[in-house]
Amino acid sequence: MEQELNIALRFNLAIGKVNLNEIVYKLKELRDPLQLRILEQILTAYDDLIVERLSRTDLYPSKSRKGLGRHISKDSQDRYCRGRKIIKRGYRKKNRRISTVFGKLDFRLRVAQCCRCGAYYSPLLNALEVGSYSRKESNFEQEVIEAVIDTNYRRLIDGRSIDISLGGIHNIVVGSDIDKALPEAVTSQDLSAVMADGTGVKQQGGRKGELRAVIGITKAGRVAPLGCYTNTEWPQIECSIKEKMKDAEQYNIPFIYDGEPGLDDFLSDVAQSQRCTWHGPRGLYHALWEDGLKKKDSQPETDKIRQMIGIELPETDFEVLKEEDKQDVKNRYETSKSEIKQLISTFQEKGYRHGASYLVSLSEKLFTNIELWLRTGIIAPKTTSLLERVFREIGRRLKRIAWGWSDKAVTNLSKMILIRQYSRDEWERYWKEKLGIKGYFSIDIQSVKLAPCETF
Numbered sequence: 001m002e003q004e005l006n007i008a009l010r011f012n013l014a015i016g017k018v019n020l021n022e023i024v025y026k027l028k029e030l031r032d033p034l035q036l037r038i039l040e041q042i043l044t045a046y047d048d049l050i051v052e053r054l055s056r057t058d059l060y061p062s063k064s065r066k067g068l069g070r071h072i073s074k075d076s077q078d079r080y081c082r083g084r085k086i087i088k089r090g091y092r093k094k095n096r097r098i099s100t101v102f103g104k105l106d107f108r109l110r111v112a113q114c115c116r117c118g119a120y121y122s123p124l125l126n127a128l129e130v131g132s133y134s135r136k137e138s139n140f141e142q143e144v145i146e147a148v149i150d151t152n153y154r155r156l157i158d159g160r161s162i163d164i165s166l167g168g169i170h171n172i173v174v175g176s177d178i179d180k181a182l183p184e185a186v187t188s189q190d191l192s193a194v195m196a197d198g199t200g201v202k203q204q205g206g207r208k209g210e211l212r213a214v215i216g217i218t219k220a221g222r223v224a225p226l227g228c229y230t231n232t233e234w235p236q237i238e239c240s241i242k243e244k245m246k247d248a249e250q251y252n253i254p255f256i257y258d259g260e261p262g263l264d265d266f267l268s269d270v271a272q273s274q275r276c277t278w279h280g281p282r283g284l285y286h287a288l289w290e291d292g293l294k295k296k297d298s299q300p301e302t303d304k305i306r307q308m309i310g311i312e313l314p315e316t317d318f319e320v321l322k323e324e325d326k327q328d329v330k331n332r333y334e335t336s337k338s339e340i341k342q343l344i345s346t347f348q349e350k351g352y353r354h355g356a357s358y359l360v361s362l363s364e365k366l367f368t369n370i371e372l373w374l375r376t377g378i379i380a381p382k383t384t385s386l387l388e389r390v391f392r393e394i395g396r397r398l399k400r401i402a403w404g405w406s407d408k409a410v411t412n413l414s415k416m417i418l419i420r421q422y423s424r425d426e427w428e429r430y431w432k433e434k435l436g437i438k439g440y441f442s443i444d445i446q447s448v449k450l451a452p453c454e455t456f
């Protein structure tokens with residue numbers, strides 16, 4: 001059904017005095033009120049069209065009333081009435097107020113009476129899929145959530161007289177089905193590595209909680225969110241991640257972590273553990289400190305480690321790489337491995353117990369990315385730096401808004417931040433589905449032209 005909406009705007013300008021900024025400034029002020037007026041007109045037109053079809057059953061066949069006029073039967077409070085013919089009964093006394101992204105809309109709600117059961121209802125609300133008591137549309141939800149994520153929700157709310165409290169935002173976040181936007185399954189073809197780590201978050205009553213995240217790194221080096229968890233044990237997290245990875249029995253990709261003991265065997269049957277090479281030297285410094293070494297004494301040892309693991313991989317395509325370049329990497333890899341072995345026995349001789357055992361566990365999982373590259377040519381990350389960046393982004397936002405939030409809120413909000421930041425397409429798809437946008441409404445600008453003012 002095509003209809004046209006005519007908008008008449010009147011403007012008055014002081015010739016020779018007004019500048020571009022003032023014109024744009026005033027147009028900006030017009031934006032939301034104008035959209036509200038347009039929305040009001042479209043809703044009125046929709047109401048008229050629906051009511052026309054439902055009341056003029058002599059003109060419209062039952063096919064054209066499909067999807068219209070559903071209402072609960074007057075006689076039974078839980079069954080739908082099959083009646084699809086109505087009589088117009090005027091308008092509700094009180095305007096219906098709905099919060100939208102443009103601000104609050106007050107509009108007259110038409111009432112109809114079913115000819116079959118006699119119930120009074122509003123055919124428009126039913127067609128709009130707005131519940132009898134709902135006072136909001138859901139674009140509003142998306143805008144609020146995005147504003148929260150961008151940490152400028154104060155401005156959104158103040159600027160548009162949208163009334164939502166932190167408690168209201170909390171409810172939206174907790175009730176969200178954002179899990180739908182996370183991948184159900186990932187294949188080994190998609191990923192070059194998996195990372196996991198945790199970070200502290202402040203929660204209800206200042207309680208300190210732990211947020212844990214697992215991300216995949218795609219072959220193109222992009223972050224692929226796999227899951228966020230608040231105050232959840234690693235084995236439980238491992239189960240949920242494994243479920244997503246069930247299509248391949250052996251992923252053969254590195255799992256990178258910073259040495260947290262709870263992660264030593266994480267995903268060990270589907271991935272190869274890789275200790276973060278950036279954290280390696282720091283961990284060694286700490287272990288040697290436990291052995292009683294001062295910084296100036298441990299520095300040469302940590303420097304050695306930093307050098308051994310600093311093997312750079314050629315960025316040239318593996319297939320076209322010269323054999324001697326591959327051999328180069330292989331030589332450095334083997335040298336480093338034997339140097340670490342030597343260092344371990346030196347530590348043992350000197351009685352650096354902590355240092356030696358740290359190095360033993362580190363050395364087993366330090367060159368996974370080199371081994372993978374030598375075997376397949378895949379360049380996987382070797383530090384958790386990408387995940388740390390992700391945590392910084394989540395942390396910065398949570399700190400501003402999440403104080404006093406529950407586990408579920410922290411978990412969901414973290415997922416939202418991740419998905420919006422790194423899976424923008426998925427984010428858009430999630431909201432489109434949630435909003436029920438299927439291409440049943442379109443609107444565009446036909447013409448905007450000057451006309452002589454009627455009052456002249």
Ligand SMILES: [Zn+2]
Pocket residue numbers: 071072073074081082083114115116117118119
């Ligand atoms: Zn009825």
